[in-house]
Amino acid sequence: MPEQPIDIFNLQIGGEVGKYNSLPVEYLIEIAKNLQNFLQTLAKVNVSNSSTLDLNNFKLELTGFQKGSAVPQFVFTPRRRLTLDADIDNQRLLVRQKFDEIVEASSKGDFTKVRELYPDAYRRNEVVEGLYSFVNSFGNSPVSVVDLNNKKGKDNITTLYRIRPFAKEVRDRLITTVIESRALETVEEISLRRVVTTYRGGAKIKTKTVEEYSDKQAALSLAPDQIISSTHTYRLISPLRCLLEKEEDYFVLTCELLDLVGTGLSVEEAQESFAEEFEFIYNRYNELPNKELTQRLQSIKIILNALIKQVDAHAHA
Structure with missing residues (x-):
């Protein structure tokens, strides 16, 4: 040019x-x-x-x-x-x-x-x-x-x-749909949670969570110790605190620490979207030299690398 x-x-x-x-x-x-x-x-x-x-x-x-x-x-x-x-x-x-x-x-x-x-x-x-x-x-x-x-x-x-x-x-x-978190208020509600866990040889390989919500706004705090994408499993040194919210027809999974948002019509879709974004920024930030990243993104890069204990590629990937 x-x-x-x-x-x-x-x-x-x-x-x-x-x-x-x-x-x-x-x-x-x-x-x-x-x-x-x-x-x-x-x-x-x-x-x-x-x-x-x-x-x-x-x-x-x-x-x-x-x-x-x-x-x-x-x-x-x-x-x-x-x-x-x-x-x-x-x-x-x-x-x-x-x-x-x-x-x-x-x-x-x-x-x-x-x-x-x-x-x-x-x-x-x-x-x-x-x-x-x-x-x-x-x-x-x-x-x-x-x-x-x-x-x-x-x-x-x-x-x-x-x-x-x-x-x-x-x-x-x-564009990734980002739904802003509303201010939370303390409300006494009954919520039901059903967790289906799959084991292989005594080792837990997958956990599926199904939530039932009332008609009111609901929010749950989640802390996964591993992020599973379609190709890799990212094992973390400590649980990653996230917020799961439901607004209208969407489930929104947010991690403010990493500026990450996953959305979907179900909890599973939101988790898959979150894992895709997690994998993308982990790979992308590590490809770029620090001079091409803002201070905020450099901090996220450091946190990501410190947070991940092990990366396992899936056999079918």
Whole structure:
């Protein structure tokens, strides 16, 4: 990809909307709003917790409109909000790099890139929602990120990559349903619990839990000593404290310590979803060097490696 200024975003808009080399005001406003929201989202999820972040530094301003083509030019605002310990230029560089990386990957249909960059559900959900709103704000008009340069008095446009919308079904597959925990209150209730345990040669290999809930909100504290995915069993040095909740038709299994959430229409589905997320972040965080992880994710990586006593591959995997 050609080198381009960190602060400048040139978008070439074609089709019916841009055929007169102009843009309707409401269309321009919608594009600018969604682009700015997406960039601010990338700033929130990528800038390290150790660095002060002011989202006002990621607002956009319109600085030009290319003659002979519908190419609005946006820049990061020059009205900077200075902070004590933040390097705004480096923050903007990071956001620009993530923007190009994610939008280019989505234009190729490589949505697994988003999951690799943001394996934890909370950050991934924000990024996917912001990306979806931005790339779908153009309707059916073809849009490209372009570079502008002037040669011999003539402006030349170089296409860097196309921006393509993606379907709601794709967005839904990338998003993990997170249901926020409500404040718990002490209520006297009768709850029934049935546990079915399978043994082989005297060793416990599987425990299946069936819960019956009243019509009220219910929450149980669980502490598994092993996490079983479809391919591996992760044996832990001590039980992992988790919260199992039921809201409407969903079961939600949450571990705040690891920022992990598993959901499903049954307890078993929630446990399977949780195990899949556990396995994914364990492998992904250990693949990445610490410099590519925020302080929070580095802490989770340390906890994961300290927590896991043994990893056993399943015979059928």
